[in-house]
Amino acid sequence: xxxxxxxxxxxxxxxxxxxxxxxxxxxxxxxxxxxxxxxxxxxxxxxxxxxxxxxxxxxxxxxxxxxxxxxxxxxxxxxxxxxxxxxxxxxxxxxxxxxxxxxxxxxxxxxxxxxxxxxxxxxxxxxxxxxxxxxxxxxxxxxxxxxxxxxxxxxxxxxxxxxxxxxxxxxxxxxxxxxxxxxxxxxxxxxxxxxxxxxxxxxxxxxxxxxxxxxxxxxxxxxxxxxxxxxxxxxxxxxxxxxxxxxxxxxxxxxxxxxx
Numbered sequence: 001x002x003x004x005x006x007x008x009x010x011x012x013x014x015x016x017x018x019x020x021x022x023x024x025x026x027x028x029x030x031x032x033x034x035x036x037x038x039x040x041x042x043x044x045x046x047x048x049x050x051x052x053x054x055x056x057x058x059x060x061x062x063x064x065x066x067x068x069x070x071x072x073x074x075x076x077x078x079x080x081x082x083x084x085x086x087x088x089x090x091x092x093x094x095x096x097x098x099x100x101x102x103x104x105x106x107x108x109x110x111x112x113x114x115x116x117x118x119x120x121x122x123x124x125x126x127x128x129x130x131x132x133x134x135x136x137x138x139x140x141x142x143x144x145x146x147x148x149x150x151x152x153x154x155x156x157x158x159x160x161x162x163x164x165x166x167x168x169x170x171x172x173x174x175x176x177x178x179x180x181x182x183x184x185x186x187x188x189x190x191x192x193x194x195x196x197x198x199x200x201x202x203x204x205x206x207x208x209x210x211x212x213x214x215x216x217x218x219x220x221x222x223x224x225x226x227x228x229x230x231x232x233x234x235x236x237x238x239x240x241x242x243x244x245x246x247x248x249x250x251x252x253x254x255x256x257x258x259x260x
Contacts (some may be wrong), residue, residue: 003080007029007089008098010037010052017048017098026077026103033075042071048098048208051086054093057118058086059109063102064254087117090125099124110137163243167216178260181239183230200227200236216253218243 007057010018017035036044037052044053047068051058060066063081064073072078081102089097098186161178165171170192179185197257199207203226214220222243227236243258 003079003103003104003131004029004102006100008035008048008100010096010098016043017052018211020097026080029075029077029080030033031076032183033072043074046072047084048086052088052095052098055088055090057088057114060084061107061109063106071103075248080104083108085109085114085117087121087144089121089128091128096128105202109176162259165243167245167253167255181237182237183232190229198228200229215243215245215256219244219247219253220258222258 002024004022004026005168006019006022008019010016011018017037019030019033022030034043035046035048037049038044039049039053043049045068047058047060047066050223051069058068059067061083063069063084064079069084070079072246082104085101087099087101088095089099090201091097096240097119101117132226161181162175163178164173170197172190174182174184174190179188182188184198188194196204196208207224209224210224211222215222222241222245225238225240228239231234239260241258241260243256246255248254
């Protein structure tokens with residue numbers, strides 16, 4: 001039966017496989033053990049180094065008489081192994097760690113046993129890949145949150161606000177900084193009527209023509225200075241609006257987004 005198992009991980013600094021977990025009898029066998037993944041040194045010519053280097057399992061049915069194990073049989077506990085298996089654990093499609101098993105009987109690695117051990121290695125590899133995906137997602141979400149926070153701070157400092165207009169419905173969304181600039185809050189009517197009410201009465205006709213003829217009519221980016229009236233105080237302010245249109249597959253404008 002199974003006598004001992006251990007898990008090793010590659011140290012990229014010295015290209016050695018270092019044990020990180022072990023279980024079973026005669027674990028003294030691993031004390032100060034040197035297993036390399038390099039084919040240029042004797043310590044890399046054993047079953048573990050070979051399995052890791054070639055990224056495929058190495059099953060030995062007779063540990064005591066296989067030439068691959070000659071360097072390790074004299075180690076403390078080395079005489080206890082009758083058969084062994086070294087199975088690489090992949091991460092991101094590349095060898096990352098190594099699972100090594102030792103049996104007390106020879107000729108135990110039949111097709112079913114090899115398949116069972118191989119499936120265990122695949123399960124561990126899949127778990128590592130899923131962990132990496134989760135970590136990358138968390139890092140991406142963190143970066144996005146930091147980017148959004150940076151954008152909010154930049155908008156506050158520069159008194160810039162962002163908006164998104166659904167061209168078809170006329171509904172629009174605005175950032176907190178833009179709401180502050182307009183003197184409105186979430187209760188304000190975010191519609192075309194509400195947008196026009198923000199524009200200074202003397203600029204409304206000009207802005208209506210510009211938006212319909214130049215932006216929607218010709219598909220040009222929105223780029224215009226105009227006056228607004230703050231809704232809370234009635235104060236007049238000059239603003240510079242910038243925006244970019246999004247088009248559907250048929251080439252019709254569906255959204256405008258930008259900043260003021």
